[in-house]
Structure formats: structure tokens, C-alpha cells
Amino acid sequence: MIRKTYPGVDKESAMSNKELRERIARFSRIELIHRPTPMRKLAAISAELGGPEIWIKREDLTGLAFGGNKSRKLEFIIPDMLAQKAEVMITWAALQSNWAMQTAAACTRVGIHPVLILFKRYDLPPEYDGNMLLDYILGAEIRVMEPITGKSVSQEDALAIVERVADEFRAKGKIVYTIPVGGSVPMGSMRTPLGAIGYVDAFVEMLDQTRSFGFEPDAVVHSSGSGSTQAGLVLGAKASSPRTRVVGISVSDEKTSFARDVLMIATAAEKTLGLKPSVRPDDIIVFDEYIKDGYGIVNQEVADITRWMFRKEGIILDPVYTGKAFAGLVDLIGRGVFAKTDKIVFFHTGGTPALFPNKHKIVELLK
Ligand SMILES: *Cc1c(COP(=O)(O)O)cnc(C)c1O
Numbered sequence: 001m002i003r004k005t006y007p008g009v010d011k012e013s014a015m016s017n018k019e020l021r022e023r024i025a026r027f028s029r030i031e032l033i034h035r036p037t038p039m040r041k042l043a044a045i046s047a048e049l050g051g052p053e054i055w056i057k058r059e060d061l062t063g064l065a066f067g068g069n070k071s072r073k074l075e076f077i078i079p080d081m082l083a084q085k086a087e088v089m090i091t092w093a094a095l096q097s098n099w100a101m102q103t104a105a106a107c108t109r110v111g112i113h114p115v116l117i118l119f120k121r122y123d124l125p126p127e128y129d130g131n132m133l134l135d136y137i138l139g140a141e142i143r144v145m146e147p148i149t150g151k152s153v154s155q156e157d158a159l160a161i162v163e164r165v166a167d168e169f170r171a172k173g174k175i176v177y178t179i180p181v182g183g184s185v186p187m188g189s190m191r192t193p194l195g196a197i198g199y200v201d202a203f204v205e206m207l208d209q210t211r212s213f214g215f216e217p218d219a220v221v222h223s224s225g226s227g228s229t230q231a232g233l234v235l236g237a238k239a240s241s242p243r244t245r246v247v248g249i250s251v252s253d254e255k256t257s258f259a260r261d262v263l264m265i266a267t268a269a270e271k272t273l274g275l276k277p278s279v280r281p282d283d284i285i286v287f288d289e290y291i292k293d294g295y296g297i298v299n300q301e302v303a304d305i306t307r308w309m310f311r312k313e314g315i316i317l318d319p320v321y322t323g324k325a326f327a328g329l330v331d332l333i334g335r336g337v338f339a340k341t342d343k344i345v346f347f348h349t350g351g352t353p354a355l356f357p358n359k360h361k362i363v364e365l366l367k
Contacts, residue, residue, distance in 0.1 A: 015239045015275075017204050023273045024201050027194070028079035032106055033062035033071050037202075039209045042346070044312040049333060051340035055217075056315065057206055060322075060350040065134060068350020069229050070102035072202055073183045073195035078106050080194055086177035088169045092117040092158045093181045094296065095124055095144065096320075098351050099226075101131040103183070104140040112177070114140040115169075117162060119147045123297055123361075130357040155180055159188060182226025184265055196269040199232020200239075206345060207241055215343050217244045221332075222347035223325035224248030224286065227258065229349065231265035238278050248286045249328040251321050252295040255288040262286070290328035296320045298358050301327040303365035306355075318351030319358045325349075 038058045046054045064071035081089060089107045093100040095118045104114035116135060120126060126144045128136050135142055145161065147153050159180065166176040178188035183195035203220075210217050220237065224230045230248040237244040250258050259281070266279040292299045302323035309317050309326065317323040329346060338344060355362065 014242050017207055017240050020200065020204050020236070020240050023275070024197060024204070027076055027197055028083070029075045030078045030082075030110070032064050032075050032078070032109075036205045036209060037061055039206065039213075039345075042313055045309070048312070049330070052218075052333065052338050052342035052344050054329070055210070055343065055345045056313075057202075057209075057345055057347045059202065060348045060352060062350070065102060065105045066350065066353050068098050068102055069199070069347070070099050070183065070350070071106070073198040073228060074103060074106040076194040076197050077179065077183050077190060078110055080190060081107070081112055081177045082110060084177055084189060085175050086112055086189070087174045088113045088115060088176045089179065090115040090117065090162050090166055090169075090176060091179045091181065092119065092153075092162055094119055095121050095126055096131050096296070096354055096357055097181070098131060098321075098353070099182050100140075101134050101138075101353070103179070104135055104138050108138055108140075114138070115165060116140050116142050117158070117165065118142060118144050119153050119158075120144060121296060124357055127357070130353040130355070132357070134353060155185060155187065162188065180226075182228060184226035184228035184231070185261065186265075186268055192272045193228060193231065193265050193269045195228035196232040196235065196265050197272065199229045200236045200269065200273065201232070202347075203233050203236025204240065207236075210343075210345065216241055217345045218342040219245040219247055219338060219344045220347060221247045221249065221325065221329045221344055223321035223349050224250050224258070224262070225252055225321065227262045227265050229347070230262045230284070230286075231269055233347075234262070234279055234283055235266050235269055235273075235275070238283060239275060245285060246283075247332075248284075249290050249325040250286050250288040251291060251324050253288070255286040258288070259284040259286045287328055287332065290324045290331070292324075296354075298323075298361045298365065300365055303362050305330065306362070307366060315348065316352050316355070317348070318354050319362065320354045321351045322348055
């Protein structure tokens with residue numbers, strides 16, 4: 001069972017939501033999303049499971065493009081690009097990346113030219129479908145590259161490639177803003193973890209909602225990839241609702257090294273917000289057993305849970321992130337990790353355009 005209280009933190013030491021909001025308000029923010037994003041109980045699914053009570057926070061309905069968690073991060077990142085007078089934004093990601101598409105969509109709105117370095121995946125062709133179709137419609141500059149070592153590419157190798165592309169634009173006199181995948185780790189032109197600030201903000205917003213519904217969540221569960229969603233949520237929970245556990249379901253990285261990354265981002269975000277350091281290694285709860293065959297590889301559980309959620313609740317999950325995370329949550333419930341009386345908030349972080357390029361696999365699995 002996941003611990004109920006953080007050691008050394010009691011209710012009295014928690015910051016009020018108002019104080020935390022004031023800290024966040026010191027950062028420039030551009031309006032990109034509808035807020036608050038909707039929240040409701042998954043009544044049919046909770047009943048079928050026989051508890052716990054699961055609520056959903058619809059970060060897939062942010063309103064930028066097809067929505068998703070990257071839009072909330074970009075509300076804080078785009079002002080940094082504008083402050084640096086950027087004319088060109090360069091980032092990297094995997095083919096069919098939600099981050100790449102959402103960032104490109106935010107950039108074109110403010111007149112910044114998006115350049116996307118997309119690393120090939122072996123399970124998907126580089127064709128104009130899903131997010132890549134949207135990148136194309138936006139007029140983003142797309143450069144498809146081979147991964148450097150095997151299946152993946154390290155942040156350092158990717159940043160080196162981005163820097164080479166950046167030099168092409170600098171040689172033409174352009175001001176370039178480089179940013180890592182997910183807007184998570186402060187590197188390139190983004191010197192502070194602005195993406196994580198977006199998710200502290202999301203936590204504060206959610207807490208106002210759950211309190212208006214009359215409860216304080218026992219746990220928040222979400223899909224975790226590059227780390228700033230989890231870092232921001234953990235920080236929000238530590239600061240304003242110590243009873244709330246944040247549980248990240250990893251879709252790509254092994255848990256020990258990934259938890260270290262999340263802790264690093266959270267610690268940097270505390271400093272950036274001017275908070276006393278409080279996040280500790282054991283606050284970062286990551287489960288990595290739902291990655292299964294690898295990042296983005298659709299499996300039977302994901303296909304089944306996507307159908308179940310759509311049929312029972314009318315909500316569409318995605319095959320890369322939220323499908324794996326929700327399948328993970330249901331499995332963890334079965335394993336007794338949560339009490340039947342718990343109230344859990346599942347963050348739907350978006351990603352639905354990825355359904356379409358994975359159509360053949362999904363149809364085959366649901367036959
Ligand atoms: C990027 C992404 C995540 C993971 O968020 P991180 O902040 O990168 O950990 C989860 N779900 C979807 C749909 C995403 O696109």
C-alpha cells in the first residue's frame with residue numbers, strides 16, 4: 001500500500017493554494033488553454049471495479065490543437081521564447097510526438113518558425129498521419145532522422161544534433177530557441193524547468209476542483225514520459241496537499257533512472273519557484289512494468305482498455321501514454337496498491353492523434 005503521509009510534513013506546514021498560486025503568478029504566462037480543464041467522476045468504471053472512486057481530469061481538452069499536457073507547459077515556455085526574441089524554435093522528439101505538434105502549434109500562433117527533429121521509430125512509417133499530418137498542415141519544418149544508437153537517442157546526443165541545425169539558422173542571422181523533448185529538463189535555451197511550473201499550476205487547479213466536490217485526493221495517477229508533468233504534480237502535492245500521492249506510470253524509461261530525472265526537475269522547479277526544498281527521493285513513485293514491449297508499442301491491455309473506456313465513459317484514451325497509464329492504474333488496483341475507499345484522480349494527458357497511425361495494430365488486437 002502506498003504511504004498515506006509524507007514523513008516530516010504535516011497538514012499545518014502545507015502552503016495554501018492561494019500562496020502557491022501567487023508564486024506561479026510571478027511567471028509570465030500566455031493564454032493557450034481553456035481553464036480549468038473539466039473534471040468528473042468515472043462513475044461506470046468505478047462501479048464496475050467496485051472501488052476505488054476514480055475521477056478524471058481532462059487535460060486532453062486543453063483546446064490547443066487536439067489538446068494535451070504539453071499545452072499547459074507551453075503557456076510558460078512560449079513567453080520565455082518571446083523574451084529571448086526567438087524567430088526559430090528547434091526541438092526533437094520521436095515520430096508522432098505530441099510534444100512536437102503542440103509546440104509547433106503554439107509557436108506558429110506567436111509567429112515563431114517551428115523546426116522539428118523527429119527520430120524514426122521502427123514500428124511506424126514516417127507518413128503524414130496523426131500528429132505528423134498536423135505538423136505538415138501547420139507548415140512546421142520536419143526533419144526525420146535515424147536514431148543514433150539502437151532504438152533510442154540520449155538527451156545529449158539529441159541536443160548536439162539540434163545545435164548543428166541551430167547553427168544553420170544562426171548563420172542566416174536568425175535567433176534560435178532550442179528546447180528538449182517534453183519541455184522538461186532545463187537545457188538548451190530553456191534554463192529553468194518551465195514545463196514543471198505548468199504542472200504545479202495544474203495541481204493547484206485540480207485541488208480547487210476536488211475541494212469544490214468535497215474531497216482531497218488520496219492519489220493522482222498519470223502517464224509519465226519526460227518527467228516534468230510528474231515533477232510539477234509532486235511539487236504541487238508536497239506544497240499544498242501532503243496526503244495526495246502522485247503515481248507516475250512510465251511509458252519509456254526504467255524507474256530508477258527516471259525517478260532520478262523527475263527528482264532533479266522537481267528540485268530545480270522548487271528553486272525556480274522560491275520554495276524551501278522539500279521533495280525527497282521517496283516522494284517520486286514510478287511504476288515501469290507497464291512499458292511492456294517498449295515506448296509506443298501497442299499491446300493487448302492497451303487496446304482493450306481503450307475500448308472499455310470509450311464504451312463505458314465515452315472518453316478516448318491514446319495508445320502510447322494514457323492507455324498504458326490507465327491499464328496500469330487498473331492493474332495496481334487489482335494488486336491492492338490502493339484502498340477501495342480511496343479517491344483517485346487520473347490525469348488524461350492527451351495524445352489521441354496517435355490512435356490513427358496505430359490503426360492497423362489496434363484493429364488486429366481488437367478482432
Ligand atoms: C508527453 C506526454 C506525457 C508525459 O508527460 P511528461 O511531462 O513528458 O512526463 C503523457 N501523456 C501524453 C499524451 C503526452 O504527450
